[in-house]
Amino acid sequence: MKKFYITTPIYYANDQPHIGHAYTTIVADVLARYHRLAGDEVFFLTGTDEHGSKVAESAEAAGKSPQEFCDEISAHYQTLWDRLDISNDDFIRTTSNYHKKGVERFLSKLHEVGAVYEGQYEGLYCTGCENFITEKELEDGKCPDHNKEPQVVKEKNYFFKLKEYLPKVKELLDSGGLKILPESRHNEVLGLLRQGLEDFSISRESVKWGIEIPFNKKQVTYVWVEALQNYITALGYGDEGENFKKFWPADIHLMAKDIIKFHALYWPAMLIAAGLAVPKVIFAHGFFTINGHKMSKSLGNAIDPDALIDELGSDAVRYLLLSQFPFGADGDIKAGSFAIQYNSDLANSIGNLTSRVLAMTEKYYDGKVPEKDFEFSDEVAGIWRQYKKAMKEFQIDKAVEIIKKLNAFCDGYVERQKPWELAKKDPEQLAKVIYNLLEAIRHLGLMIYPIMPQTAEKILASLGQTDWQKTSLKELQDWGGLELGVSVSKGDSLFPRLGGKEKE
Numbered sequence: 283m284k285k286f287y288i289t290t291p292i293y294y295a296n297d298q299p300h301i302g303h304a305y306t307t308i309v310a311d312v313l314a315r316y317h318r319l320a321g322d323e324v325f326f327l328t329g330t331d332e333h334g335s336k337v338a339e340s341a342e343a344a345g346k347s348p349q350e351f352c353d354e355i356s357a358h359y360q361t362l363w364d365r366l367d368i369s370n371d372d373f374i375r376t377t378s379n380y381h382k383k384g385v386e387r388f389l390s391k392l393h394e395v396g397a398v399y400e401g402q403y404e405g406l407y408c409t410g411c412e413n414f415i416t417e418k419e420l421e422d423g424k425c426p427d428h429n430k431e432p433q434v435v436k437e438k439n440y441f442f443k444l445k446e447y448l449p450k451v452k453e454l455l456d457s458g459g460l461k462i463l464p465e466s467r468h469n470e471v472l473g474l475l476r477q478g479l480e481d482f483s484i485s486r487e488s489v490k491w492g493i494e495i496p497f498n499k500k501q502v503t504y505v506w507v508e509a510l511q512n513y514i515t516a517l518g519y520g521d522e523g524e525n526f527k528k529f530w531p532a533d534i535h536l537m538a539k540d541i542i543k544f545h546a547l548y549w550p551a552m553l554i555a556a557g558l559a560v561p562k563v564i565f566a567h568g569f570f571t572i573n574g575h576k577m578s579k580s581l582g583n584a585i586d587p588d589a590l591i592d593e594l595g596s597d598a599v600r601y602l603l604l605s606q607f608p609f610g611a612d613g614d615i616k617a618g619s620f621a622i623q624y625n626s627d628l629a630n631s632i633g634n635l636t637s638r639v640l641a642m643t644e645k646y647y648d649g650k651v652p653e654k655d656f657e658f659s660d661e662v663a664g665i666w667r668q669y670k671k672a673m674k675e676f677q678i679d680k681a682v683e684i685i686k687k688l689n690a691f692c693d694g695y696v697e698r699q700k701p702w703e704l705a706k707k708d709p710e711q712l713a714k715v716i717y718n719l720l721e722a723i724r725h726l727g728l729m730i731y732p733i734m735p736q737t738a739e740k741i742l743a744s745l746g747q748t749d750w751q752k753t754s755l756k757e758l759q760d761w762g763g764l765e766l767g768v769s770v771s772k773g774d775s776l777f778p779r780l781g782g783k784e785k786e
């Protein structure tokens with residue numbers, strides 16, 4: 283059995299989750315569910331990043347202690363992920379003891395091997411970015427991303443010898459031992475290397491809310507340095523955990539392009555210094571705007587994921603977010619078109635096909651599978667090959683297109699065969715047509731599962747398939763799984779049409 287370790291970034295516990303965090307987490311869930319379906323042993327990790335000045339300042343503004351504040355935000359993240367059917371195997375909080383223990387061990391290791399040294403940091407720091415920033419990057423004296431003046435920092439820090447380890451990182455990037463995807467991000471990372479990077483500070487003297495540096499208790503760990511380590515501490519790195527041996531290195535760290543430098547350069551360099559393997563793939567997808575604008579509280583255009591789930595249901599939210607723009611690229615979310623797309627892609631397609639075919643089976647055959655036939659067998663086998671390739675290569679939007687293709691293929695078949703006419707003149711052909719459609723819907727249900735797990739369960743249950751998760755995908759994807767005589771039933775509508783002014 284192959285293992286598959288997938289992670290999302292751990293999100294800052296300084297504010298409530300928004301649709302951007304939901305997007306990455308849904309993508310990770312789709313990949314985790316696909317790999318489980320394909321028979322891999324999966325470990326899917328997400329969590330919250332709870333230390334540092336950004337969180338401490340937000341807690342203070344809310345009149346709460348940092349821990350109390352983080353507890354609330356982290357709980358909100360966990361509830362939201364439950365509502366979105368996120369199947370994470372663990373949820374790490376960086377304020378947990380096992381994380382602290384792992385970080386202490388990792389930093390001691392870096393110290394032991396001589397990868398850190400004491401120095402003086404003098405420069406600017408943007409709390410919004412939780413990052414050191416240069417004069418050159420400022421616009422009108424402010425950080426362009428946070429519209430805030432940076433703090434002037436002058437303090438004693440420990441530094442990591444980044445420059446010493448970068449040649450090894452470059453070797454791994456060149457050999458494919460560390461893959462940065464999509465290709466454009468790989469080039470971006472090479473560009474950063476060409477510009478030249480300085481050693482970076484791994485501790486803060488003036489910050490109190492953090493994990494103490496094991497070799498100097500007057501300093502806390504720079505929040506990014508400990509945050510990255512969540513990917514190993516969650517597996518029990520601090521305790522010689524079984525999971526660490528089994529799952530490290532990560533098969534994919536998923537994130538958006540905003541945090542690629544930390545993941546593609548700083549993190550591998552630190553791992554190499556500590557004598558650990560580097561992640562296999564770093565996938566940095568694009569950043570999206572909402573109705574053409576950057577998501578921001580002041581613009582009031584942030585979409586509240588909870589409200590969206592209340593309105594459309596979890597599966598539709600998952601589908602609609604994934605199908606707004608090609609995966610990997612930057613894009614725009616047009617929230618106003620959600621209802622139109624819901625009706626066209628879900629209600630009128632998957633929902634309509636399923637209910638039509640099941641209703642005909644009830645009408646003509648008293649809800650029993652009438653026949654076994656193999657007309658669609660080759661077509662569907664080809665679709666499975668394309669689907670599996672797309673999922674393996676993290677091409678989620680392609681996988682969605684393939685599902686739509688199968689749906690359209692079935693719709694076209696219904697239109698050509700006209701079962702309502704066959705019922706009058708060719709009952710033998712009708713039984714074959716109904717079988718091919720029912721069996722194709724079973725395959726559609728399986729392919730939909732990573733993307734819309736509730737809908738998939740409903741489709742498969744209406745076809746009398748209850749214990750399907752115990753069967754291997756190899757067997758499930760074989761044509762003919764639906765047996766003669768099995769009872770099927772239409773059940774409730776999968777996606778009731780949305781009315782109102784958004785109607786097509």
Ligand code: MSP
Pocket residue numbers: 290291292293294301302303305306331509510511512536537538539540541568569570571577
């Ligand atoms: N805490 C750090 C990550 C540490 S990981 C070791 C952090 N947190 S964050 O809360 O700011 O989350 C950033 C991530 O949220 C992005 O990399 C991306 O996964 C997701 N997104 C936030 N806004 C988004 C968009 N507008 N578009 C796409 N992804 C979005 O950085």
